[in-house]
Amino acid sequence: MNLDFTEEQEMLRTSARDFLSTECPKTTVRELEESETGHSPELWQKMADLGWMGLVIPEEYDGMGMEFFDLIILLEEMGRNILPGPFFATVVLGALPILSAGTEEQKKEFLPKIACGEAVMTMALTEPSATYEASGVQLKAEAQGDNFVLNGTKLFVEMAHIADAMIVAARTKTGASPEEGITLFIVDGKSPGIKTEVMPTIGADRLCEVVFENVSVPKSRMLGELDKGWPIVARTLEQAAMAKSAEMLGGCEASLDMTTEYSKERVQYGRPIASFQVLQHYMANMLIYLETARNLIYEAAWMVSEGMPCTQLVASAKGWANEAYKFVTERGVQIHGAIGTTRDHDMGLYYRRALAADFAFGNTDYQREVVAKELGL
Amino acid sequence: MDYKFTPEQLALRKEFEEYALELMKDAPPGWGTSLEFQYSEIGWGFTRKVHKKLAEKGWLVRHWPKEYGGVNASIVDQLLFNMAMGYHRVPTGDAFGIGMIGPTLLAVGTEEQKQEHLPPIARAERYWCQGWSEPNAGSDLASLVTRAVRVGDEYIVNGQKTWTTNAHNADWIFMLTRTNPDEKRSRGLTFLLADMKSPGITVRPLVGMNGEHFFNEVYFDDVHVPARNRLGEENDGWRITRATMNFERSGIGAMAGARRGIDDLVAACKEIKQNGRTLADSPFVRHRLGQLMIEIDAGVALAYRVAWSQEKGDFLQSAHLASASKVYGTELSQRIANAACQIFGMYGQVAKSRWAVMDGRWQGDYQFIPGTNIYAGSSEIQRNIIATAGLGMPRTW
Numbered sequence: 027m028n029l030d031f032t033e034e035q036e037m038l039r040t041s042a043r044d045f046l047s048t049e050c051p052k053t054t055v056r057e058l059e060e061s062e063t064g065h066s067p068e069l070w071q072k073m074a075d076l077g078w079m080g081l082v083i084p085e086e087y088d089g090m091g092m093e094f095f096d097l098i099i100l101l102e103e104m105g106r107n108i109l110p111g112p113f114f115a116t117v118v119l120g121a122l123p124i125l126s127a128g129t130e131e132q133k134k135e136f137l138p139k140i141a142c143g144e145a146v147m148t149m150a151l152t153e154p155s156a157t158y159e160a161s162g163v164q165l166k167a168e169a170q171g172d173n174f175v176l177n178g179t180k181l182f183v184e185m186a187h188i189a190d191a192m193i194v195a196a197r198t199k200t201g202a203s204p205e206e207g208i209t210l211f212i213v214d215g216k217s218p219g220i221k222t223e224v225m226p227t228i229g230a231d232r233l234c235e236v237v238f239e240n241v242s243v244p245k246s247r248m249l250g251e252l253d254k255g256w257p258i259v260a261r262t263l264e265q266a267a268m269a270k271s272a273e274m275l276g277g278c279e280a281s282l283d284m285t286t287e288y289s290k291e292r293v294q295y296g297r298p299i300a301s302f303q304v305l306q307h308y309m310a311n312m313l314i315y316l317e318t319a320r321n322l323i324y325e326a327a328w329m330v331s332e333g334m335p336c337t338q339l340v341a342s343a344k345g346w347a348n349e350a351y352k353f354v355t356e357r358g359v360q361i362h363g364a365i366g367t368t369r370d371h372d373m374g375l376y377y378r379r380a381l382a383a384d385f386a387f388g389n390t391d392y393q394r395e396v397v398a399k400e401l402g403l
Numbered sequence: 404m405d406y407k408f409t410p411e412q413l414a415l416r417k418e419f420e421e422y423a424l425e426l427m428k429d430a431p432p433g434w435g436t437s438l439e440f441q442y443s444e445i446g447w448g449f450t451r452k453v454h455k456k457l458a459e460k461g462w463l464v465r466h467w468p469k470e471y472g473g474v475n476a477s478i479v480d481q482l483l484f485n486m487a488m489g490y491h492r493v494p495t496g497d498a499f500g501i502g503m504i505g506p507t508l509l510a511v512g513t514e515e516q517k518q519e520h521l522p523p524i525a526r527a528e529r530y531w532c533q534g535w536s537e538p539n540a541g542s543d544l545a546s547l548v549t550r551a552v553r554v555g556d557e558y559i560v561n562g563q564k565t566w567t568t569n570a571h572n573a574d575w576i577f578m579l580t581r582t583n584p585d586e587k588r589s590r591g592l593t594f595l596l597a598d599m600k601s602p603g604i605t606v607r608p609l610v611g612m613n614g615e616h617f618f619n620e621v622y623f624d625d626v627h628v629p630a631r632n633r634l635g636e637e638n639d640g641w642r643i644t645r646a647t648m649n650f651e652r653s654g655i656g657a658m659a660g661a662r663r664g665i666d667d668l669v670a671a672c673k674e675i676k677q678n679g680r681t682l683a684d685s686p687f688v689r690h691r692l693g694q695l696m697i698e699i700d701a702g703v704a705l706a707y708r709v710a711w712s713q714e715k716g717d718f719l720q721s722a723h724l725a726s727a728s729k730v731y732g733t734e735l736s737q738r739i740a741n742a743a744c745q746i747f748g749m750y751g752q753v754a755k756s757r758w759a760v761m762d763g764r765w766q767g768d769y770q771f772i773p774g775t776n777i778y779a780g781s782s783e784i785q786r787n788i789i790a791t792a793g794l795g796m797p798r799t800w
Contacts, residue, residue: 306790321704342700394693
């Protein structure tokens with residue numbers, strides 16, 4: 027057992043924190059919330075220059091060859107700072123599945139482009155049924171010559187409106203179980219027949235509706251095997267749940283820091299409100315949530331990184347991250363008082379993202395059911 | 404970061420697990436984890452028998468130095484031991500002798516005191532209780548008033564201690580007394596060790612709401628304590644309470660016990676039918692147990708962190724995180740007991756009888772657990788520690 031970070035990991039954390047606080051202050055976060063695309067190509071290029079998009083991509087594909095757990099540290103810092111844009115979609119939902127299931131040709135085509143910041147990616151999985159279960163995948167793909175033709179609607183697809191390519195989960199067969207008969211395709215985001223519309227959501231994270239109307243995809247763009255795409259999705263969902271949890275952990279840290287600092291400055295009845303025991307106990311509760319979540323997230327993310335079976339622990343970690351982030355931000359708003367409820371205050375940026383993050387890759391109800399199944403119930 | 408245990412640690416854990424199962428073969432029916440079982444009339448005989456066996460195996464005081472019967476077990480080894488014993492509900496030893504006065508003696512005792520007291524603790528022959536709380540000194544312990552007056556080679560003690568767990572079975576008591584009444588609060592206190600058979604000591608039971616007896620009041624009426632039984636200097640007793648050595652306080656044992664509770668509940672819910680289907684089929688039950696398992700996983704992860712901070716000697720971090728682990732663990736136990744009672748519907752309230760579910764254990768826990776939120780530093784005191792030591796808030800009480 028060694029629960030310390032390596033020196034390299036500490037350096038990654040420090041440099042990420044420095045970079046994000048300089049290059050992506052809250053003014054930028056707000057500008058990007060209001061902007062048309064929610065994406066800053068300048069910031070994106072600077073991140074690419076630091077090697078972030080290629081962090082977990084092997085060196086042979088122009089990446090840095092680091093581990094999934096290193097990515098967790100970077101994502102924690104991104105969540106701490108609230109980094110808008112397509113990093114999560116590109117790296118977690120795009121690069122990781124290609125890395126694990128792509129052909130050599132696909133890896134050579136996409137990974138270097140992701141690493142250098144040329145390609146924005148995402149995964150189109152969920153549909154209007156709004157479930158992460160395999161049964162939710164109903165978009166049809168039919169073989170026609172050397173192509174497959176896709177018809178259907180995807181919903182809640184992050185950053186689809188600017189994606190150069192998206193990994194689409196499609197139904198190619200009605201199997202004995204919902205998991206059977208799902209095939210993944212890497213689809214060009216500008217393909218004819220794709221219509222994208224951004225949904226207004228609480229986290230301003232550019233979740234999109236993507237309508238596929240006779241969209242043609244070459245067979246060479248099939249990711250993994252025909253009808254056997256679900257295990258790739260399941261693996262990606264576990265990675266994504268931990269990646270999202272890492273962002274949430276960073277958000278919890280920032281919220282608690284912001285709140286304790288404020289409580290030490292804000293004076294009422296002639297003394298800092300931090301001296302009131304009722305508020306001290308609120309903040310102690312925030313710390314308990316934060317530290318339990320932190321350590322559970324690290325443990326589960328480490329298991330994912332090591333490739334160990336960890337379905338139950340991942341579900342617990344995401345479920346607890348959901349509850350922790352909502353609790354910490356809700357108390358954060360309360361302790362800030364009325365100012366914390368305003369659009370202008372940073373506390374609300376985190377409060378809104380806590381709910382958005384809850385829904386991503388399984389809210390707590392979903393995770394409870396996963397845990398119950400794993401317990402043998 | 405690496406959560407793996409070494410092959411040696413895994414082998415050790417297996418040994419702990421196997422022996423724990425062996426020890427529990429003779430457990431009385433309905434045996435649980437709580438103090439009421441360990442210290443009650445039914446439980447005390449079994450508790451002592453287990454301690455004897457652990458002592459013979461050399462496992463009772465594993466974290467103590469070799470010369471006093473231990474093996475200098477590392478924090479991680481202790482973590483594994485407490486995890487295995489906690490899961491199997493083994494009474495691992497007298498928390499007051501092995502966990503408190505032993506380590507304190509090791510840190511500040513004279514050689515003579517160590518020789519007199521440590522070997523009988525390590526052999527499970529001498530049991531201790533803790534004379535700290537008084538009727539008017541609970542969380543505010545430093546306001547205690549039990550008086551000790553030096554007369555020649557002795558201290559004459561008068562006063563009352565309370566909430567004294569297991570005093571009815573204990574052979575000795577370690578206590579804080581006021582030797583200088585002119586000094587307020589933590590100054591003027593002296594740490595004494597007294598034989599419970601001393602004339603003038605009276606023990607009266609304080610019965611818990613579930614009818615079990617583990618707390619007591621202890622009265623001191625002109626009790627003569629030899630001055631050689633003073634630990635540290637006169638009026639320096641408060642500092643002595645802070646003296647301790649490296650023993651695992653991550654709370655992992657409680658988490659392992661909680662996990663055992665969930666496993667037992669899952670098994671029961673797969674058996675018990677209500678309205679034609681098993682409880683395991685009810686979405687309400689599945690979600691409640693799923694949620695509790697999530698919370699246990701979170702508690703275990705925090706306990707690992709506390710143990711790791713201790714292993715590294717990072718006491719600043721381990722102190723407030725240990726407080727977090729204590730308050731989280733006892734409050735989680737409360738939620739588990741509540742959920743378990745609810746899951747069984749109206750049967751959740753039934754005590755041991757032919758109508759009881761799971762021996763009526765959960766309604767027993769439901770009554771016992773509020774005490775855990777109060778003893779060993781109440782949840783409010785733990786939150787004060789988290790706020791001041793962990794978050795740098797001013798102390799205003």
